[in-house]
Amino acid sequence: MTEALVVVEDLHIHFGAARAVDGVNLAVMPGEVLALVGESGSGKTTLIRAIQGLTHPTSGKVLFEGKEADTRHLPDVQMVFQDPTGALNPRRTVSEIVAEGLRIEKFKGNEAEAVSTALSRAGLRPPERFLRRFPHEISGGQRQRVVIAGAMVTEPRLLLADEPVASLDASIRGEILGLLRNLVDTTGLAVLVVTHDLGLAWNIADRVAVMYLGRIIEVGPTEELLDSPKHPYTKALLSVVPETRGMEQQILSGEIPDPKRIPSGCRFHPRCPVLQSGESERLGIAERCRGEDLAIISADATRDAACWAVSPRRGEWPVRAEGGVI
Amino acid sequence: MTALLSVRDLTVTYRTSQGEVPAVRGVSFELEPGGSLGLAGESGCGKSTMANAILRLLPAGTTTTGEVLLGEEDVLTMKPGRLRAVRWTGAAIVFQGALHALNPVQRVIDQITEPIILHKTEPDEKAAEKRAVDLLGQVGIPANRAEDYPHQLSGGQRQRVLIAMALACDPDLLIADEPTTALDLMVQAQVLAVLEKLRGERQLSMIFITHDLSVLTYVCDRLAVMYAGRIVERGPSDQVFERPTHPYTRALAAAFPTIGDRESRMNPSGLKGDPPDPAALPAGCPFHPRCPDAIDRCRDAEPPLLPSGPAQEAACILARP
Numbered sequence: 001m002t003e004a005l006v007v008v009e010d011l012h013i014h015f016g017a018a019r020a021v022d023g024v025n026l027a028v029m030p031g032e033v034l035a036l037v038g039e040s041g042s043g044k045t046t047l048i049r050a051i052q053g054l055t056h057p058t059s060g061k062v063l064f065e066g067k068e069a070d071t072r073h074l075p076d077v078q079m080v081f082q083d084p085t086g087a088l089n090p091r092r093t094v095s096e097i098v099a100e101g102l103r104i105e106k107f108k109g110n111e112a113e114a115v116s117t118a119l120s121r122a123g124l125r126p127p128e129r130f131l132r133r134f135p136h137e138i139s140g141g142q143r144q145r146v147v148i149a150g151a152m153v154t155e156p157r158l159l160l161a162d163e164p165v166a167s168l169d170a171s172i173r174g175e176i177l178g179l180l181r182n183l184v185d186t187t188g189l190a191v192l193v194v195t196h197d198l199g200l201a202w203n204i205a206d207r208v209a210v211m212y213l214g215r216i217i218e219v220g221p222t223e224e225l226l227d228s229p230k231h232p233y234t235k236a237l238l239s240v241v242p243e244t245r246g247m248e249q250q251i252l253s254g255e256i257p258d259p260k261r262i263p264s265g266c267r268f269h270p271r272c273p274v275l276q277s278g279e280s281e282r283l284g285i286a287e288r289c290r291g292e293d294l295a296i297i298s299a300d301a302t303r304d305a306a307c308w309a310v311s312p313r314r315g316e317w318p319v320r321a322e323g324g325v326i
Numbered sequence: 327m328t329a330l331l332s333v334r335d336l337t338v339t340y341r342t343s344q345g346e347v348p349a350v351r352g353v354s355f356e357l358e359p360g361g362s363l364g365l366a367g368e369s370g371c372g373k374s375t376m377a378n379a380i381l382r383l384l385p386a387g388t389t390t391t392g393e394v395l396l397g398e399e400d401v402l403t404m405k406p407g408r409l410r411a412v413r414w415t416g417a418a419i420v421f422q423g424a425l426h427a428l429n430p431v432q433r434v435i436d437q438i439t440e441p442i443i444l445h446k447t448e449p450d451e452k453a454a455e456k457r458a459v460d461l462l463g464q465v466g467i468p469a470n471r472a473e474d475y476p477h478q479l480s481g482g483q484r485q486r487v488l489i490a491m492a493l494a495c496d497p498d499l500l501i502a503d504e505p506t507t508a509l510d511l512m513v514q515a516q517v518l519a520v521l522e523k524l525r526g527e528r529q530l531s532m533i534f535i536t537h538d539l540s541v542l543t544y545v546c547d548r549l550a551v552m553y554a555g556r557i558v559e560r561g562p563s564d565q566v567f568e569r570p571t572h573p574y575t576r577a578l579a580a581a582f583p584t585i586g587d588r589e590s591r592m593n594p595s596g597l598k599g600d601p602p603d604p605a606a607l608p609a610g611c612p613f614h615p616r617c618p619d620a621i622d623r624c625r626d627a628e629p630p631l632l633p634s635g636p637a638q639e640a641a642c643i644l645a646r647p
Contacts, residue, residue, distance in 0.1 A: 174595045
């Protein structure tokens with residue numbers, strides 16, 4: 001089995017009383033695109049900051065290539081932000097922007113060559129046409145490519161992409177996603193993409209992990225998870241994506257609760273349609289839903305959902321990476 | 327039946343340091359009472375400019391020609407007093423970015439009662455407040471939150487306050503410009519459901535603007551796709567989405583994949599190039615440089631909207647019924 005690039009082990013990150021990350025196990029493999037799906041307040045951003053070494057765990061650990069993650073790993077872990085216009089310094093040329101990572105790293109090789117290579121890899125060809133331009137002189141799609149070139153120039157092992165296409169026009173979206181997928185396929189890079197866009201996951205991700213209120217509540221290979229979601233939260237999310245047709249809409253009321261007051265029992269139970277419809281009662285699990293917290297999904301589970309209605313070992317659940325059922 | 331809104335050959339030209347920039351270049355459409363029209367397109371295609379032009383909200387120095395008939399009256403030639411009355415009571419607009427559209431130092435109830443009192447659509451202040459609380463209830467905000475300030479509400483709640491506010495004077499037409507773009511998936515669904523409910527309950531007509539075609543298909547009966555300041559395809563929304571006849575619509579429809587569709591799995595689809603600069607539009611069909619199907623003839627002239635299917639029209643020489 002290949003060694004994981006990133007291993008997150010029983011991670012908890014608290015800010016005062018707020019439990020932003022409240023028990024996460026996760027492994028990111030080299031050469032995979034893993035989509036971390038969740039709404040605002042689910043803890044996705046805190047989790048990726050911890051992977052960068054920018055936020056320290058309250059407990060648990062984050063390992064990057066076997067060593068505790070800290071900012072010294074930053075040349076190996078790069079970031080692509082949502083809004084390329086805000087991410088680029090308007091007073092620097094494209095070549096200065098892309099070279100910045102190299103300069104910070106005190107790169108010894110040929111800088112001009114590295115910058116040109118990164119630009120062409122990001123689809124800005126020929127690179128000479130872009131080197132001296134300023135961000136305002138190029139289009140939005142090209143700006144996002146510059147951001148990606150700047151991230152790729154240090155030849156990172158892991159790219160963290162936070163909603164990389166959310167602020168781009170619809171027609172450009174596909175090209176940028178195609179570029180990311182292509183970089184993964186040709187260089188063995190791993191991409192952890194944070195998004196609330198399930199269509200993006202369908203387009204490029206190998207695996208999907210769904211986060212809710214500080215925990216991963218469902219994980220699995222993209223097709224399996226999106227074709228037959230098991231957790232009622234994932235089901236509800238999928239049902240409201242306008243892109244899934246023919247599914248009955250299940251609009252949850254309210255919003256993600258305050259991470260300072262995480263509900264007891266299953267953290268999703270106050271909004272859960274399975275509990276509300278009386279289904280939990282029928283299955284004889286309503287007490288557990290309300291009062292008993294679920295085990296944290298393990299990092300080596302290839303498919304699992306943290307829900308009393310599905311995970312009490314009903315034959316297929318959960319599945320470990322080595323295959324077979326526990 | 328007379329149309330509630332009838333836009334005829336609308337053009338909008340901005341005056342900028344680079345000269346005159348045509349943002350909307352001859353758009354015509356009609357909206358029936360209770361109907362809903364979705365306007366799709368990318369940044370710079372003129373969709374927001376058009377929405378603002380309908381209520382004459384564009385900056386001074388902008389040239390607008392054509393007609394915007396709201397009922398029998400042309401909004402573009404109205405006297406200022408009449409225009410003020412028509413805004414809010416005839417047509418109201420919900421902007422994107424709920425964070426910025428609300429006054430941070432005023433309680434939400436006061437922000438909703440303000441237009442009601444100004445337009446005297448309720449007899450007194452007390453009645454206005456009662457109406458404001460009712461409206462908040464209709465968009466799913468409990469009465470005990472009415473005294474809150476905007477920062478005490480979540481993004482989705484703020485967006486719903488904006489909808490309640492737009493409905494304050496019971497307009498016939500609601501224009502919603504990307505009302506759900508900044509919202510989370512579930513909250514977006516909640517807001518769309520509120521709009522859908524209101525439309526059913528009060529025969530409200532709606533113009534809904536976004537770049538996400540599939541959202542429009544879900545909310546609107548009819549769909550118009552804009553590119554470079556013009557409508558390039560229109561028709562019943564399901565039909566336009568499922569059987570697009572303009573290559574640009576096809577690209578937009580494919581940009582957000584249908585989950586479960588094997589063809590789009592690991593195969594994101596997009597268009598080469600970028601939306602054109604309105605100040606320097608390509609000759610001929612403005613879409614031809616990005617069009618996967620373009621032929622030589624596409625460079626010659628800009629094609630008009632012609633029938634391309636039952637009740638469907640497209641501005642493409644290759645689109646045939």
